[in-house]
Amino acid sequence: xxxxxxxxxxxxxxxxxxxxxxxxxxxxxxxxxxxxxxxxxxxxxxxxxxxxxxxxxxxxxxxxxxxxxxxxxxxxxxxxxxxxxxxxxxxxxxxxxxxxxxxxxxxxxxxxxxxxxxxxxxxxxxxxxxxxxxxxxxxxxxxxxxxxxxxxxxxxxxxxxxxxxxxxxxxxxxxxxxxxxxxxxxxxxxxxxxxxxxxxxxxxxxxxxxxxxxxxxxxxxxxxxxxxxxxxxxxxxxxxxxxxxxxxxxxxxxxxxxxxxxxxxxxxxxxxxxxxxxxxxxxxxxxxxxxxxxxxxxxxxxxxxxxxxxxxxxxxxxxxxxxxxxxxxxxxxxxxxxxxxxxxxxxxxxxxxxxxxxxxxxxxxxxxxxxxxxxxxxxxxxxxxxxxxxxxxxxxx
Amino acid sequence: xxxxxxxxxxxxxxxxxxxxxxxxxxxxxxxxxxxxxxxxxxxxxxxxxxxxxxxxxxxxxxxxxxxxxxxxxxxxxxxxxxxxxxxxxxxxxxxxxxxxxxxxxxxxxxxxxxxxxxxxxxxxxxxxxxxxxxxxxxxxxxxxxxxxxxxxxxxxxxxxxxxxxxxxxxxxxxxxxxxxxxxxxxxxxxxxxxxxxxxxxxxxxxxxxxxxxxxxxxxxxxxxxxxxxxxxxxxxxxxxxxxxxxxxxxxxxxxxxxxxxxxxxxxxxxxxxxxxxxxxxxxxxxxxxxx
Amino acid sequence: xxxxxxxxxxxxxxxxxxxxxxxxxxxxxxxxxxxxxxxxxxxxxxxxxxxxxxxxxxxxxxxxxxxxxxxxxxxxxxxxxxxxxxxxxxxxxxxxxxxxxxxxxxxxxxxxxxxxxxxxxxxxxxxxxxxxxxxxxxxxxxxxxxxxxxxxxxxxxxxxxxxxxxxxxxxxxxxxxxxxxxxxxxxxxxxxxxxxxxxxxxxxxxxxxxxxxxxxxxxxxxxxxxxxxxxxxxxxxxxxxxxxxxxxxxxxxxxxxxxxxxxxxxxxxxxxxxxxxxxxxxxxxxxxxxxxxxxxxxxxxxxxxxx
Numbered sequence: 003x004x005x006x007x008x009x010x011x012x013x014x015x016x017x018x019x020x021x022x023x024x025x026x027x028x029x030x031x032x033x034x035x036x037x038x039x040x041x042x043x044x045x046x047x048x049x050x051x052x053x054x055x056x057x058x059x060x061x062x063x064x065x066x067x068x069x070x071x072x073x074x075x076x077x078x079x080x081x082x083x084x085x086x087x088x089x090x091x092x093x094x095x096x097x098x099x100x101x102x103x104x105x106x107x108x109x110x111x112x113x114x115x116x117x118x119x120x121x122x123x124x125x126x127x128x129x130x131x132x133x134x135x136x137x138x139x140x141x142x143x144x145x146x147x148x149x150x151x152x153x154x155x156x157x158x159x160x161x162x163x164x165x166x167x168x169x170x171x172x173x174x175x176x177x178x179x180x181x182x183x184x185x186x187x188x189x190x191x192x193x194x195x196x197x198x199x200x201x202x203x204x205x206x207x208x209x210x211x212x213x214x215x216x217x218x219x220x221x222x223x224x225x226x227x228x229x230x231x232x233x234x235x236x237x238x239x240x241x242x243x244x245x246x247x248x249x250x251x252x253x254x255x256x257x258x259x260x261x262x263x264x265x266x267x268x269x270x271x272x273x274x275x276x277x278x279x280x281x282x283x284x285x286x287x288x289x290x291x292x293x294x295x296x297x298x299x300x301x302x303x304x305x306x307x308x309x310x311x312x313x314x315x316x317x318x319x320x321x322x323x324x325x326x327x328x329x330x331x332x333x334x335x336x337x338x339x340x341x342x343x344x345x346x347x348x349x350x351x352x353x354x355x356x357x358x359x360x361x362x363x364x365x366x367x368x369x370x371x372x373x374x375x376x377x378x379x380x381x382x383x384x385x386x387x388x389x390x391x392x393x394x395x396x397x398x399x
Numbered sequence: 400x401x402x403x404x405x406x407x408x409x410x411x412x413x414x415x416x417x418x419x420x421x422x423x424x425x426x427x428x429x430x431x432x433x434x435x436x437x438x439x440x441x442x443x444x445x446x447x448x449x450x451x452x453x454x455x456x457x458x459x460x461x462x463x464x465x466x467x468x469x470x471x472x473x474x475x476x477x478x479x480x481x482x483x484x485x486x487x488x489x490x491x492x493x494x495x496x497x498x499x500x501x502x503x504x505x506x507x508x509x510x511x512x513x514x515x516x517x518x519x520x521x522x523x524x525x526x527x528x529x530x531x532x533x534x535x536x537x538x539x540x541x542x543x544x545x546x547x548x549x550x551x552x553x554x555x556x557x558x559x560x561x562x563x564x565x566x567x568x569x570x571x572x573x574x575x576x577x578x579x580x581x582x583x584x585x586x587x588x589x590x591x592x593x594x595x596x597x598x599x600x601x602x603x604x605x606x607x608x609x610x611x612x613x614x615x616x617x618x619x620x621x622x623x624x625x626x627x628x629x630x631x632x633x634x635x636x637x638x639x640x641x642x643x644x645x646x647x648x649x650x651x652x653x654x655x656x657x658x659x660x661x662x663x664x665x666x667x668x669x670x671x672x673x674x675x676x677x678x679x680x681x682x683x684x685x686x687x688x689x690x
Numbered sequence: 691x692x693x694x695x696x697x698x699x700x701x702x703x704x705x706x707x708x709x710x711x712x713x714x715x716x717x718x719x720x721x722x723x724x725x726x727x728x729x730x731x732x733x734x735x736x737x738x739x740x741x742x743x744x745x746x747x748x749x750x751x752x753x754x755x756x757x758x759x760x761x762x763x764x765x766x767x768x769x770x771x772x773x774x775x776x777x778x779x780x781x782x783x784x785x786x787x788x789x790x791x792x793x794x795x796x797x798x799x800x801x802x803x804x805x806x807x808x809x810x811x812x813x814x815x816x817x818x819x820x821x822x823x824x825x826x827x828x829x830x831x832x833x834x835x836x837x838x839x840x841x842x843x844x845x846x847x848x849x850x851x852x853x854x855x856x857x858x859x860x861x862x863x864x865x866x867x868x869x870x871x872x873x874x875x876x877x878x879x880x881x882x883x884x885x886x887x888x889x890x891x892x893x894x895x896x897x898x899x900x901x902x903x904x905x906x907x908x909x910x911x912x913x914x915x916x917x918x919x920x921x922x923x924x925x926x927x928x929x930x931x932x933x934x935x936x937x938x939x940x941x942x943x944x945x946x947x948x949x950x951x952x953x954x955x956x957x958x959x960x961x962x963x964x965x966x967x968x969x970x971x972x973x974x975x976x977x978x979x980x981x982x983x984x985x986x987x988x989x990x991x992x993x994x995x996x997x
Contacts, residue, residue, distance in 0.1 A: 028516035028619070063965050065968060066620075069921045073958060076723040080718040080720035080723070080841075081721075093829045098914070101914075172829075173822050197664060199664035200668060203664060205615060207408045228523075234616055238542045251522070259454075262453065262525060481976070502936050503979055505929055507976060510976070513972065516965070631809075672812060679802070
C-alpha cells in the first residue's frame with residue numbers, strides 16, 4: 003500500500019495528505035500562519051512525507067472575519083477534502099470554527115488564539131468537541147508566564163515590589179487579569195491597581211498619568227488590540243516606568259518600524275525569537291524562514307510550524323486520516339519542536355487539549371526590544387542578552 | 400494637577416477631532432455629499448506619509464508633505480470616480496442621489512481599505528514626531544509634538560475660516576451651500592466650486608490623517624471607526640455647520656478625556672455616544688445646524 | 691400587460707426555486723453551506739428593501755434589528771430553551787427594539803432617520819461589549835443547540851424560509867399597503883394630503899422589517915453555531931445588506947435576495963484570489979451602481995411610475 007521511500011525523495015505514489023490552513027493575510031501575525039505551514043509541509047515532504055504520502059497545505063484567507071473563516075472551513079472539508087485544519091490567531095474566529103470542527107468531525111487546531119473558552123468547551127463536552135485543539139498558551143498560562151518572568155528577572159535583581167496591571171477591556175483579558183491578580187502577589191509583587199481601558203482607546207495619556215500617580219515599580223500589560231499606539235505615547239511622553247507583560251503587537255517583527263523605534267525597552271511574552279534555542283528546531287526554522295520570507299516569523303509562525311508536524315505525526319501513528327484515530331494520536335503527542343516540548347492536556351485536566359505549560363515543556367519566552375532587535379531575556383538558561391531600559395525610565399533601575 | 404492635565408490633553412485631542420470633522424461637514428454643507436470614504440482617505444494619507452518618511456527614508460517633513468498630497472489625490476479620485484458620475488447621472492432620480500453617493504463612497508472606502516491592507520498589512524503605524532522631546536506646562540509633562548499638533552490644527556482651521564469668509568471663492572462656496580440653484584442663475588460655475596471644495600477637503604483630510612498617525616497611530620482596521628467618529632461629531636454639531644463641528648469636537652473631546660481621567664477608562668466612548676443619542680432624538684439638526 | 695409580466699416573472703421565479711431545491715442532490719456541502727448563509731442574507735436584504743424601497747427610509751443599521759434577534763436567540767439557546775421559543779423571543783425582541791427606535795426616529799426627515807439607525811447599531815455594539823458576561827463580549831458566544839448538523843436540512847430550511855419571506859414581502863409590496871407605502875416614500879406630502887396616515891404606515895413597515903430581520907438573524911446564528919459582533923452586528927454587515935439590495939434593484943424585493951446571493955457567491959467564487967477578493971467584489975458592485983443604478987432586476991420588476 004505505501005510506496006518505499008528512498009532517502010530524501012518523496013515518491014508520493016498515492017494522493018497527498020491535505021491540511022487546510024486558514025490565516026489572515028492582511029495581518030502580519032495571520033500571514034505568518036500560512037507561510038510557516040508551507041515551510042512545514044516542504045520540510046516534511048523533503049524527509050519522505052507521511053508514510054510515503056506528501057503533505058499538501060491548502061491555504062485560505064479569512065479576511066479577519068469569523069463568517070468568512072467558517073465558509074473557508076466548509077470549503078476545506080467538503081470541497082478540498084482536507085484531513086485537518088490549522089487556523090487563525092483570532093479568538094473570535096477560533097470560537098466560530100469550533101462548532102464546525104465538532105459538526106464535521108474535522109481535527110482543528112488554532113496556533114495563536116488565547117481564549118480559555120476554546121479548551122473549556124472541549125472539557126465540558128468532550129465527545130462533541132474533542133476534535134478541537136488549542137495550539138498556544140491560554141490566557142491563564144500567558145499570565146502565569148508573566149508572573150514567572152517577573153519573579154525570576156525583576157523581583158530579585160531589580161527589587162521590583164509593586165505593579166499596576168493595565169489591560170484592554172476585552173473577553174480574552176478577563177482570565178488573563180484574574181490570573182495576574184492571583185499569581186503576581188505569589189511572585190512577591192503587590193498589585194497596586196488594576197486598570198482596564200476601552201479597546202477603542204486611542205489616547206492613552208490619562209491612563210499613563212493615572213498609573214504614574216500610583217508609583218508602581220513596573221507596569222504589567224495585557225494588550226493585543228492596541229500596541230503601537232500606547233507604546234509610542236509611552237515613549238513620547240517619557241513615562242518613567244517600564245512595561246512588561248503581554249503585548250501581542252510587540253511580538254511582530256515589524257513593531258520597531260511601526261513605532262519608529264519607540265519600542266525600545268518594551269518587554270513582552272512571545273513564542274520564540276531569532277537566536278534562541280527553545281527547542282531543537284527553533285533556530286533552524288527561524289533562519290530558514292528569514293531567508294525565504296525576509297522577516298522573522300510572528301509568534302504563531304512557530305506554533306503553526308510545530309503543529310503541522312504534530313498533525314503529520316499523528317496521522318502517521320494512526321496509520322490513516324480517520325478523524326477519531328487522528329485525535330486519539332494527537333492526544334498522545336510528545337513532540338520536541340520550535341516551541342519546546344509540546345504535550346496537550348487531557349480529558350480530565352481543566353484546559354483539555356490546550357498546550358501544557360511549565361519548565362521543560364512550553365513556556366514561551368520573553369523578549370525586550372533593543373536597538374531594533376528582539377533580545378531574549380527569559381527563560382534564564384535560554385537568554386541571549388541582558389535587560390536594558392531606556393534613559394527616561396527611572397523604575398525599575 | 401489633574402484639571403490641568405485634562406485641560407491640555409483634552410485640548411490636543413479635540414483639536415485633532417476638529418480637523419478631522421471640519422472637512423467632512425464642509426463637504427456636506429457645500430456639495431451635499433456625505434463622504435463615507437472619509438476614514439479611508441485619512442488612512443491613505445497616514446500610511447503613504449509613514450511609508451515615505453520611514454521606508455523611503457525621506458524623513459518626517461517630506462513624508463508629511465507627501466502624505467497630505469496622497470490624501471488630496473485620494474480625495475480627487477473619490478470625486479471623479481465615484482461622486483461626480485453619480486451626481487451627473489441621468490439614470491438616478493434626483494431624490495435618490497444621496498443614497499447612491501452614500502453607497503458609492505462606502506464601497507469606494509472598502510476598496511481603498513482593501514488595497515491599503517494588501518500593500519501595507521493592517522498593522523498600526525505611527526509617524527515620527529515632527530518635533531521631538533517634552534516640555535512641562537504648569538507641572539504637567541507634555542510632548543512638544545502634541546503642542547505642535549494642536550497648533551497646526553488651529554492654523555489650518557484658521558486658514559479655512561479666512562478662506563471661506565474673506566475670499567471671493569470662499570464666499571461663492573458659502574453661497575453654494577445655501578442655494579446652489581441661485582448661484583448658477585448668477586452665472587457661477589458650480590462644478591468649479593465643487594472642485595474647490597474637494598481640494599480643500601483633500602488637504603484637510605490629508606493633514607488630519609498624517610497628524611493622527613503622529614499622535615495616536617493609525618491602521619487600515621481603523622478606517623470605519625474614523626469615519627464613524629467624524630460623522631458623530633458632525634451630527635452633534637450640525638450637518639453642514641463648520642462652527643458647529645468645532646464646538647462639537649471640543650465637547651466630545653473633553654467628554655472623552657474627562658471620562659477617562661475621572662470615571663473609568665473602560666467607559667471612554669460612552670458619554671459622547673449618549674450625547675449623540677440625545678442630540679439625534681431631541682435636536683436632530685445638531686447644536687448649531689439649521690433644519 | 692403587468693399581469694402577463696408578473697406571470698412570466700412568476701414562472702421564472704418558480705423555475706429558479708425548483709432548481710435551487712434539487713441542488714443538494716448534486717453539489718457538495720460547501721456550496722450548500724455558502725448558499726444557506728446567502729439565503730438568510732437574502733431575507734435581510736428583502737426586509738431592508740421593504741423599508742427603503744417602499745417607505746423611502748434608508749436604514750443604515752439593519753444589523754440593529756438583526757443583532758437583537760440573533761443575540762436574544764443565542765442567549766436563550768444557551769439557557770436551554772427550545773429552538774422555536776428562541777426564535778419567537780427573537781422576533782419579539784426585534785419588534786420591540788424596532789418600535790423603540792422607529793417611533794421617535796420616523797418623525798425625522800432626510801438623512802436624520804438614517805443617522806438614528808446608525809447610532810442604534812453603535813449602541814447595540816457597545817452594549818454587547820459592556821455586558822460581556824451575558825453576551826460573550828467581542829469574542830462572541832457559542833450557540834450550543836443548533837437547528838441541524840446536516841448540511842441538506844439546513845439548506846432546505848433556509849431556502850424554504852427565504853421563499854416564504856419573499857412571497858410575503860413581495861405580496862405586501864404589491865398590495866394596497868405596499869402602494870400606500872410607496873406613495874408615502876416618494877411623495878409624503880401628497881400621500882398625507884390624500885388622507886393616509888404616513889407615519890402610521892411607516893411604523894407598520896418598520897415592524898414588518900423588524901420581524902423578518904429578527905427571525906432571520908436568529909435562524910442564522912442557530913445555523914452558524916456562534917454569534918459575535920463581527921458576524922452579526924458590525925456596520926460592515928449592514929453595508930453588505932444595503933449593497934445587495936441596491937445591486938439587485940431597489941423596490942423589487944426579489945432583486946434584493948438575488949443581490950445578496952450573488953454577492954456572497956461571487957466572493958466565494960473569487961476565493962482563490964486570496965486577499966483581494968473583497969476588493970474585486972466591491973469594485974464590481976461599484977461599477978453596477980454607477981452604470982446600472984436600477985440594479986440587476988430593476989428594469990424588469992420595477993413598477994412603472996406614472997408621469
